[in-house]
Amino acid sequence: MERKFYLEDIPLDEAWAAFRAALEAAGQWQPLEAETVPLGQANGRVTAAAVWARLSSPHYHAAAMDGYAVRAADTVGAREGAALTFALLEAGERGSGGEGEPKIASAPVPVPPFSPAPLPPSPTAQPVNTGQPLPPWANAVIMIEHVQPVALPDGRSGISIRAAVPPWHHVRPMGEDMVATELVLPANHRLRPVDLGALAGSGHATVSVYRRPRVAIIPTGSELVTVDAGEPPPGRIIEYNSLVLAAQVESWGGLATRRPITPDDFAAIRAAVLAAAPDHDLILLNAGSSAGSEDYTAHVVESLGRLLVHGVAVRPGHPVVLGTVEMTNDELRMTNEEEHAELVVRRRTRRNPLSRVTPIIGIPGYPVSAALTGEIFVEPLLAQWQGQRPHQPATLEGNLTRKLVSPTGDEEFARVVVGRVGDRNTVTPISRGAGVITSLVRADGIVRVPRFSEGHDAGAPVTVHLYRDPRDIARAIVAIGSHDLTLDLMAQFLAARHDGLRLVSANVGSLSGLVALRRGEAHLAGSHLLDLETGEYNLSYIRRYLPGWEIALVSLVGREQGWMVSPGNPLGLTGWADATRPDVSLVNRQRGAGTRVLLDYELGKLGIDPAAVRGYEREEYTHLAVAAAVASGAADAGLGIRAAARALHLDFVPLAREAYELVIPRAHYESERLRPLLDLLADAEFRAAVAAMPGYDITGMGDMRLIVA
Amino acid sequence: MERKFYLEDIPLDEAWAAFRAALEAAGQWQPLEAETVPLGQANGRVTAAAVWARLSSPHYHAAAMDGYAVRAADTVGAREGAALTFALLEAGERGSGGEGEPKIASAPVPVPPFSPAPLPPSPTAQPVNTGQPLPPWANAVIMIEHVQPVALPDGRSGISIRAAVPPWHHVRPMGEDMVATELVLPANHRLRPVDLGALAGSGHATVSVYRRPRVAIIPTGSELVTVDAGEPPPGRIIEYNSLVLAAQVESWGGLATRRPITPDDFAAIRAAVLAAAPDHDLILLNAGSSAGSEDYTAHVVESLGRLLVHGVAVRPGHPVVLGTVEMTNDELRMTNEEEHAELVVRRRTRRNPLSRVTPIIGIPGYPVSAALTGEIFVEPLLAQWQGQRPHQPATLEGNLTRKLVSPTGDEEFARVVVGRVGDRNTVTPISRGAGVITSLVRADGIVRVPRFSEGHDAGAPVTVHLYRDPRDIARAIVAIGSHDLTLDLMAQFLAARHDGLRLVSANVGSLSGLVALRRGEAHLAGSHLLDLETGEYNLSYIRRYLPGWEIALVSLVGREQGWMVSPGNPLGLTGWADATRPDVSLVNRQRGAGTRVLLDYELGKLGIDPAAVRGYEREEYTHLAVAAAVASGAADAGLGIRAAARALHLDFVPLAREAYELVIPRAHYESERLRPLLDLLADAEFRAAVAAMPGYDITGMGDMRLIVA
Numbered sequence A, B: 001m002e003r004k005f006y007l008e009d010i011p012l013d014e015a016w017a018a019f020r021a022a023l024e025a026a027g028q029w030q031p032l033e034a035e036t037v038p039l040g041q042a043n044g045r046v047t048a049a050a051v052w053a054r055l056s057s058p059h060y061h062a063a064a065m066d067g068y069a070v071r072a073a074d075t076v077g078a079r080e081g082a083a084l085t086f087a088l089l090e091a092g093e094r095g096s097g098g099e100g101e102p103k104i105a106s107a108p109v110p111v112p113p114f115s116p117a118p119l120p121p122s123p124t125a126q127p128v129n130t131g132q133p134l135p136p137w138a139n140a141v142i143m144i145e146h147v148q149p150v151a152l153p154d155g156r157s158g159i160s161i162r163a164a165v166p167p168w169h170h171v172r173p174m175g176e177d178m179v180a181t182e183l184v185l186p187a188n189h190r191l192r193p194v195d196l197g198a199l200a201g202s203g204h205a206t207v208s209v210y211r212r213p214r215v216a217i218i219p220t221g222s223e224l225v226t227v228d229a230g231e232p233p234p235g236r237i238i239e240y241n242s243l244v245l246a247a248q249v250e251s252w253g254g255l256a257t258r259r260p261i262t263p264d265d266f267a268a269i270r271a272a273v274l275a276a277a278p279d280h281d282l283i284l285l286n287a288g289s290s291a292g293s294e295d296y297t298a299h300v301v302e303s304l305g306r307l308l309v310h311g312v313a314v315r316p317g318h319p320v321v322l323g324t325v326e327m328t329n330d331e332l333r334m335t336n337e338e339e340h341a342e343l344v345v346r347r348r349t350r351r352n353p354l355s356r357v358t359p360i361i362g363i364p365g366y367p368v369s370a371a372l373t374g375e376i377f378v379e380p381l382l383a384q385w386q387g388q389r390p391h392q393p394a395t396l397e398g399n400l401t402r403k404l405v406s407p408t409g410d411e412e413f414a415r416v417v418v419g420r421v422g423d424r425n426t427v428t429p430i431s432r433g434a435g436v437i438t439s440l441v442r443a444d445g446i447v448r449v450p451r452f453s454e455g456h457d458a459g460a461p462v463t464v465h466l467y468r469d470p471r472d473i474a475r476a477i478v479a480i481g482s483h484d485l486t487l488d489l490m491a492q493f494l495a496a497r498h499d500g501l502r503l504v505s506a507n508v509g510s511l512s513g514l515v516a517l518r519r520g521e522a523h524l525a526g527s528h529l530l531d532l533e534t535g536e537y538n539l540s541y542i543r544r545y546l547p548g549w550e551i552a553l554v555s556l557v558g559r560e561q562g563w564m565v566s567p568g569n570p571l572g573l574t575g576w577a578d579a580t581r582p583d584v585s586l587v588n589r590q591r592g593a594g595t596r597v598l599l600d601y602e603l604g605k606l607g608i609d610p611a612a613v614r615g616y617e618r619e620e621y622t623h624l625a626v627a628a629a630v631a632s633g634a635a636d637a638g639l640g641i642r643a644a645a646r647a648l649h650l651d652f653v654p655l656a657r658e659a660y661e662l663v664i665p666r667a668h669y670e671s672e673r674l675r676p677l678l679d680l681l682a683d684a685e686f687r688a689a690v691a692a693m694p695g696y697d698i699t700g701m702g703d704m705r706l707i708v709a
Helices: A012-025 A193-201 A241-251 A266-279 A297-304 A337-349 A367-385 A437-442 A470-475 A485-497 A510-518 A539-545 A576-580 A594-605 A623-631 A642-647 A675-680 A684-691 B012-025 B193-201 B241-251 B266-279 B297-304 B337-349 B367-385 B437-442 B470-475 B485-497 B510-518 B539-545 B576-580 B594-605 B623-631 B642-647 B672-680 B684-691
Strands: A034-038 A067-070 A084-088 A124-128 A140-143 A147-151 A157-161 A183-185 A206-210 A214-219 A255-258 A282-286 A305-310 A321-327 A356-363 A395-400 A411-421 A424-429 A445-449 A461-466 A477-481 A503-507 A525-527 A550-565 A586-589 A637-641 A651-665 A704-708 B034-038 B067-070 B084-088 B124-128 B140-143 B147-151 B157-161 B183-185 B206-210 B214-219 B255-258 B282-286 B305-310 B321-327 B356-363 B395-400 B411-421 B424-429 B445-449 B461-466 B477-481 B503-507 B525-527 B550-565 B586-589 B637-641 B651-665 B704-708
Touching: A012 A305, A012 A321, A012 A356, A012 A367, A183 A193, A183 B437, A183 B485, A193 B241, A193 B367, A193 B437, A214 A241, A214 A266, A241 A255, A241 A282, A241 A367, A241 B193, A266 A282, A266 A297, A266 A321, A266 A356, A282 A297, A282 A367, A297 A305, A297 A321, A297 A356, A305 A356, A356 A367, A367 A411, A367 A437, A367 B193, A411 A437, A411 A461, A411 A470, A411 A477, A411 A503, A424 A461, A437 B183, A437 B193, A477 A510, A485 A503, A485 A675, A485 A684, A485 B183, A510 A525, A510 A539, A510 A594, A510 A651, A539 A550, A550 A623, A550 A642, A576 A594, A586 A594, A586 A623, A594 A637, A594 A651, A623 A637, A623 A642, A637 A642, A642 A651, B012 B305, B012 B321, B012 B356, B012 B367, B067 B084, B183 B193, B214 B241, B214 B266, B241 B255, B241 B282, B241 B367, B266 B282, B266 B297, B266 B321, B266 B356, B282 B297, B282 B367, B297 B305, B297 B321, B297 B356, B305 B356, B356 B367, B367 B411, B367 B437, B411 B437, B411 B461, B411 B470, B411 B477, B411 B503, B424 B461, B477 B510, B477 B672, B485 B503, B485 B672, B485 B684, B510 B525, B510 B539, B510 B594, B510 B651, B539 B550, B550 B623, B550 B642, B576 B594, B586 B594, B586 B623, B594 B637, B594 B651, B623 B637, B623 B642, B637 B642, B642 B651
Parallel strands: A084 A124, A214 A255, A214 A282, A282 A356, A395 A424, A477 A503, A477 A525, A586 A637, B084 B124, B214 B255, B214 B282, B282 B356, B395 B424, B477 B503, B477 B525, B586 B637
Antiparallel strands: A034 A206, A067 A124, A067 A140, A084 A157, A147 A157, A305 A321, A321 A356, A395 A461, A411 A424, A411 A445, A445 A461, A525 A651, A550 A637, A550 A651, A550 A704, B034 B206, B067 B124, B067 B140, B084 B157, B147 B157, B305 B321, B321 B356, B395 B461, B411 B424, B411 B445, B445 B461, B525 B651, B550 B637, B550 B651, B550 B704
16 A cells, blocks of 8 residues: 555546456456356357257158148149049058057157158058158148048048149148258357247257356445444445445346445455455455545555556546456465565566456445446446347437536536427436435436536437336326425326336426426426415416416315424424524525425515525425425424425424415326326325325315416 | 037137136236345346335435535635634544544444534534534535645644535435435336335335246147257157247246146146146146147136137137136145046036136147247236236338238238348248247247238338347348358358347348349348359349349359269269159259259250259258258259258269359448448458358459449
């Protein structure tokens, strides 16, 4: 640790090139060695070599119908009114390939191809069933439905036919499906169920496939606790990046090993890497990949092999380490740290060509950075090792609903949600930090903003690299506006009742919802905007923001608003005027939120200047976020709904009842797309679920007023 | 078995409706029960209930940067030239939430939310590292890079700052990611790696998911042998439908059990079903689902429960059985067959509401029918049991390259290959039987032709339900024309060298290849057409079929043509004239094939009438198929190339050398798309592989003549 490490800013393609060059030099930029697996375990694996047919399929001329095998030449001349008669071959007279009754042979005799049995006299027929071998003298099959049984003059059994058949009629000739030596499947082919059938049918019981890459995942950090350890104290963090990375690795065809959490200690992390290296193709060290005093990843990599890249110009995910552990397996098993250190010095002066090279990736700690680093660096490597191209997500073109600002130094991977409203795809950046894993959960895709771009303006066309099937995006219902817990319940019911139909909601406040409707970015907006003059909800705002529009204004719920306060209401809040108490610190909602409008309305009635309210400037975007601020002690009170207070075990001081409505342009209201959502409003189970929430009133739910604004 | 069964013709939607109604009545048309699994095993599973956050994330206000925690109000007024100084809090003075050095707390103390430590005097700062809890009195973090260490007048340590910060600057507020009680994931959601992170981060160590459906697959048929039993004798067939069905079931989220092969015997099949029913959610019985004398599936289903559907109007896959086994588990464990029979009679008169209902599907025996039946009936059922929609394949619009004839009584699932040539998608039906599994392996998708339609004309627009990523189709190279083994090698090399790039070739003969070029259906055509007058290859045909076109005529190989005969050449063939020997039966190539043109040319030179050649009318489409006909004894000789004879261990009587060339319209020749293929012609490894094939000559490979036809 004599050396100080600085975080660099290496462009993504250069970082990849350095990593790839090191792997190529070590002979590791190629598929892993092959292993032979039984077909029953081969689905989804990748062929390591082309497969050629060992047997033909069928491996004999087979009857394709139940009926009678004949020589086609013997049937010439048969027609209606001129039937031809065939003698049935008795069992003793037969060549190989048939049985006494037209049934599947239970112990068929092989046909020696170049010593056929003596030819029976013409015209002769022999019963055969579908799949049975044709007798060597026959070359066609007549369907059982097209013959008449007859008795021959000599007393033997026979059949008569009334139509001629061409050669090879109703016969599956040998090799119809596959001819021995023919190509069945190419190399580098990911096996599907039907491929297994073709392999088996051509005589293969096993198949040679690439070995699955083994990946060790080492979580590091003294602050980390496992998810099953119960609720962690402040300062402790539940470790879950290893879960996400392991699931990624398995999804991409690898075998993941999750190692125990290692504390922030150079020797401990180094020991964990040494322990993992002999048995794994790749090591993921998470985190400690930045350049802080407790960030040991770069030091550890440097001490065991080569530090190739430290810091990549991408965001999120900047503090990435790419490197290699370079030691023979014997060396890796050394336990003495000083021996190792000496070894590293020797190595630097004289490269040992026999050393084992194990790539190692230092993965940033923030969960979004970690998951994206998996996609950017781990997936292409696992694909290469399995003879596959890197995953290319499907793309979709759309237009930004708001400005996407990007730092010019980094290539940005901006998470976005995509809505299909009318004939446009609207693309909305989720502007949340790298610590917000739900931003990836919610994301429909990624917009990549190149280095040296400052981003895109609102309305700009962008390409989205999708996480979801574009058809799921196409049918989703988009709600932008005020947040209410009823929307969460709606999302639940829609998904359950309509095959995963999604209600995509963006919580931007009532007023911004109306603006989104005007811009054609949403199908509906939840709104509870109180008119400061009339005391009426929503109508005047709709007239102002959507003039001339035909709007269906649909009642959803009535709900209580009030102070959310600590349990026991220790400051004794009772009314609106408490907002100005010098010993009370509030948390507020963002501008344009109906709850904030309500607060402003009531403060205005009392003649209170917002500047006199402590905490008026602190903004949160949802009721629950306000409740969380109170629950954590960051504020004494916040205006919000009773259900949010209850959810976080807060007390509630009711102050007002308000109407929460859905604002829906008429065309959307009448569209098939919104039918499932509107039907819910009359659904007994849904109504009961809403009514069960504290402070909610479903009187009038579903009532609609059609207005021309 | 007193009852005779007839195969019906029930439309697909009616068959499904009957099956679904029976499952609904039994309470089985719904997701399976839930089970709780650790997150490490949950990737890809489907949530059985909505998941709500148990903890907030972060569960405390956390520093988002390494630096110093302060009260934002204390920083007001700081600017360049007017630094403000903060005293550093000593360890003893601190509230909870920090440690002596700016490092991750190794044993943090919980913050009791409503009893904060006494406020330290202003202005005070406390070192914090990223992720650490903020002290309760602080509400902002100043980055370490933005402070200067200073000594205070009283000798204590301090820092000075030159800029104010707003409240909550560089702080991740509690609940920034998720607030306790908030919705994390809805029900019926297939879990992805990032979802596992959100679940763990919100305090869940396990998740409730639907149980995986258990499916028993019972192969039946006295003619069946297992794939590992070695080369089967004629009449015996390698059983592989169970492999395909099991892999399908696993791909669709189920757990498949492959049962041993059961002979065609009513009692044995019935016993196998009885043995499987108690432990499985679904039984697949394959085959015996038709109405022949050895088809027991319908009888078995009738004897154990209800036969709902026998025969569905689809092709391939007509002989499908849908039904249920209806018995209690105790009854299923009865071993006495007569007891069972009696039970069934009792059942018919008095339905026992407690009986266990196990759906059973009788699956047709032909492999294409079996795989399609899996897609049509098994996949939607497994999806329903896991709370998912049935799979909807991506679709693509294209135009048929030739007529698609369909039987009017059945809905047809026609397998097709799709090529992207210019700006058109060309759709070519693979007109092979239900026994040809390679038709499904090769298929890019399915065109569904409804009942009562007679099919579509050449050129008609059709919708293809894709088996492949449309991008793989878009980049494939399409070769239509004569078959040569060099094309198979090319396909190998292209896939290996260019990330799975596909060479899609249709073997229709040289002449049809030129026609396909003219219609814009291919990028290139392999051709070896001998001009009967000039004795020159290809040129005159190109002038006739592609008049006015600019064509790049690229030499591929020279190759030997000759008689392929049984080992030892038992009939002693030596020259062209042997074609007319009365003791020699030939197999020929199809009209338009270069090999046939060559035969006609040579017969013409000798003045031989084709009618005098035995077997002249028997046509095969590839060299290997001709070789297979000779190897199986179906013919004595066929004209073809030495490599094909060698592949099937035949003898070869050389007769001619010919030029096999690639005919490529100039625009395609110069396109990026064909670059990888043309580059191969100069690739040493590829040339060596071609030269190693017997009878092949690579002199001139890659030479190009540009002609205006």
